[in-house]
Amino acid sequence: MVSLQKKDAYRVAVLGATGAVGRAMVETLARRNFPVAELRLLASPKSAGQTISFRGEPVVVQAAEEAAFAGIDIALFSAGADASLTFAPLAVRQGAVVIDNSSAYRMHEDVPLVVPEVNPHALAHHRGIIANPNCSTIQLVVAVKPLVDLGLEHIHVATYQAVSGMGQKAVDALMQEVARGPASSEPTLFPVVSQPEHYPMAFNVLPQCDVFLDNGYTKEEMKLVNESRKILELPGLAVSPTAVRVPVLYGHSEAVALRFSRPVRVEEVRERLARAPGVVLVDDPARRRYPHPRMAAGTGETYVGRIRQDLSDPHTVLMFIVADNLLKGAAWNAVQIAEALIGRGV
Amino acid sequence: MVSLQKKDAYRVAVLGATGAVGRAMVETLARRNFPVAELRLLASPKSAGQTISFRGEPVVVQAAEEAAFAGIDIALFSAGADASLTFAPLAVRQGAVVIDNSSAYRMHEDVPLVVPEVNPHALAHHRGIIANPNCSTIQLVVAVKPLVDLGLEHIHVATYQAVSGMGQKAVDALMQEVARGPASSEPTLFPVVSQPEHYPMAFNVLPQCDVFLDNGYTKEEMKLVNESRKILELPGLAVSPTAVRVPVLYGHSEAVALRFSRPVRVEEVRERLARAPGVVLVDDPARRRYPHPRMAAGTGETYVGRIRQDLSDPHTVLMFIVADNLLKGAAWNAVQIAEALIGRGV
Known part of the structure; x- marks a missing residue:
């Protein structure tokens, strides 16, 4: 180096x-x-x-x-x-x-x-x-990298992205909308400041992060695809992204399904993530322990939980990944x- | 009948x-x-x-x-x-x-x-x-049914579920948390009223809707699997669900990927959904038109948009589905x- x-x-x-x-x-x-x-x-x-x-x-x-x-x-x-x-x-x-x-x-x-x-x-x-x-890519690859050599083939990811990803003005705007109450539908600047169509963000979710590209995906979604491939050095990795803005201030979440070329046991995934750098495993459904943005906010770690086998495909594992988008992101x-x-x- | x-x-x-x-x-x-x-x-x-x-x-x-x-x-x-x-x-x-x-x-x-x-x-x-x-199942099957005979094999679904799914007391509780502001982390009753672990819901998302079952999935997630199979009369349908509560009052959203047994064109999906009963197609990325909960709240329709081809698999189509969980749900x-x-x- x-x-x-x-x-x-x-x-x-x-x-x-x-x-x-x-x-x-x-x-x-x-x-x-x-x-x-x-x-x-x-x-x-x-x-x-x-x-x-x-x-x-x-x-x-x-x-x-x-x-x-x-x-x-x-x-x-x-x-x-x-x-x-x-x-x-x-x-x-x-x-x-x-x-x-x-x-x-x-x-x-x-x-x-x-x-x-x-x-x-x-x-x-x-x-x-x-x-x-990009913020949403970083936490994804931190959690996925320890599993790549199990034969990673496909990532399905739906995001729950905090407004601070759009800057401090978006944090202020969400607080302003929240203060007006749920009956007000007067929009501020979401989903994209520079575009004319603005929708309420308070008490809402918006399936648009950043601008749309010609292929029907947003720039944020294509970052998840292209940056993950480059960082993981897997140019052929299949990634199916949906990026959604949610009324959270700090902390992005991702509902992820990973498909591998061979059957994968949940215990093996847990063991690898438990000793992975930068990862905190929070995964105890019996005690209702799993990651969420308010847990991650203000920290530098990537939190992973809800790890479970796909119900129909032994090659696929599902998980939930959370990190502070301004810090680790x-x-x-x-x-x-x-x-x-x-x-x-x- | x-x-x-x-x-x-x-x-x-x-x-x-x-x-x-x-x-x-x-x-x-x-x-x-x-x-x-x-x-x-x-x-x-x-x-x-x-x-x-x-x-x-x-x-x-x-x-x-x-x-x-x-x-x-x-x-x-x-x-x-x-x-x-x-x-x-x-x-x-x-x-x-x-x-x-x-x-x-x-x-x-x-x-x-x-x-x-x-x-x-x-x-x-x-x-x-x-x-x-169940609410999250209804809107899913309304949007998926018109596509079943294209050879539907697999549904991947990540939900964004409104708190009103937990009843009026949850709506009141979220408003109470929001009024305390984002610095307060005093929880009220989320994610499950009757369980001891409560986390903040305001400015947060929680990957738990209803209680956990022994297989690591929540009851809400298994409803998505089992009820969809029964209603669609596809007992072997593969469903990969993640159910997440978000600080929205009314309207559930779902980021969905549908895999079919043969290649499917987005235009065919759009045409079928445009004339499907109970469905409103809101799908014009060039004009930033797509469904979101504040659009669906108070209505009886199921809104579908963000319809796009999977980037790596011509058999798979992605979409975003929204409906009022108290009304259509x-x-x-x-x-x-x-x-x-x-x-x-x-």
Whole structure:
């Protein structure tokens, strides 16, 4: 694995620092005692001047521009694909390694797409940019990777996705809708801020995450397919995704069925997941123990439960997977990549 | 099809009249101008004495007891399995036809389990009791029935179920949790009132509807399997269910994948569903049109959209199915059965 130039501490930039994921990145760097020599917080000009606390000290947010990356060792990006396309090459040219949470570079052949528990070896060959996968993909591959060599052939996944995946403004919007009460059907900004059709999100579920593509699937659904294939290094893996937004603030859930090339015992799946990195097994139906978003929120783990044999097919196992979409699904996975790069391991 | 003794109007009883489904039954009888000569509203002794409005007139709720069924032609039951087991035989002995919304008789061989759009012929042979299927099953079979003869082999279904499926007290409990705000994690009564483990339902999803059985599935999940097989008359149908409660008040949703014995075209599926009884096709991704619970709430239809080919398997089609769980999922289906029995057709 390539290491950054070894240092006692690193100059770190966070682009998109005022967003929901950016703030979680700053908090995660602090909580992990990441060796930060200097923290530069960057955002759009309209957010510049805000202060964000890091280890008890206020840090003033600066406008993102080329010069802001001078001297930076590690840049964590979470300001959307356009900002990444603009600033990642500029940051890399000045010597930074960019860990990019946007979708801009994820499917580029020469950009590693990394979940440290799953494919840390992919970090060995990068050209300055490492992509952080989509939130719903990360928790899926963390739970699925320990089972791949049982002969994984097909993943059926229906998601229950928190609104914070659309940013802090979506969290605020859901709270505003909830405050108006269930009789109000006045929509705010769901499912997609920039599109004209808005539907109520409070007391509702919406089978649209991100925009639709020509094939009738949403971008979020195709990320589940394409990113899972790349990370698991299974280009022929069959994935059948349905992505649904639910009125949850933090924590994505996934109802998953995995089909293997041979019969699989539930006990074998449980044993593998019990010792899998990053996984917490919560699976005791007799005591009504299983994962749910309020359990996962604020943590970095991926929770797996409801593991059971398919009723008709001994090759298939069903399970329920939950993780905090802002942490393991974004900020914590990005910081984990940074830790792997500086050789602190995962 | 067996008809009740032909009359201009019928003496109708509603058992469980003060519950969420019972009230919806009374409203549905009124909205449909069901030919009611007398409406007798029955409930537990502690609810007796309440009044419920029917066609603008107050009706006093009486305590359920054997004598209360004297002279009744049609009895709509929605007071739980125990009440059904107690009172259904007593009502039938006195000449009533019982349409039972509980799970008590659904899987009895000599009790028809009926969704009028799907298997009205099953009404031809009953012994006084007709079972109304479980809410999540009804909307599934309404949407699936028009596709069965394409060679249906397997249903994968993940549900998003409204709290009103647990009764009015669950609606009140969710509103109470929501009012406390997302920082409170004080639980009320979810996922199962009578069990000791309660988790927050507000801003959460819980992968448990009803109690767990020994096979690791919940009762709700096994209803989806067993009731679908009985109604569709496909005893070997493979069903892979995950039932999840979501913070929605009214309207169940289902992310479904259907596998057939031969390749199936999406256009063929759309055409069949467009003319299927009880189905409303809402399927235009280019204009962001698809079903969601707030669209279905208060209506008797089953909404289907997000119809798309599986990405890897030409034998499989995915879709999203939504209906009001208290109406098509319970009260309206029961009144539909009554209408079919008196020969007004469906």
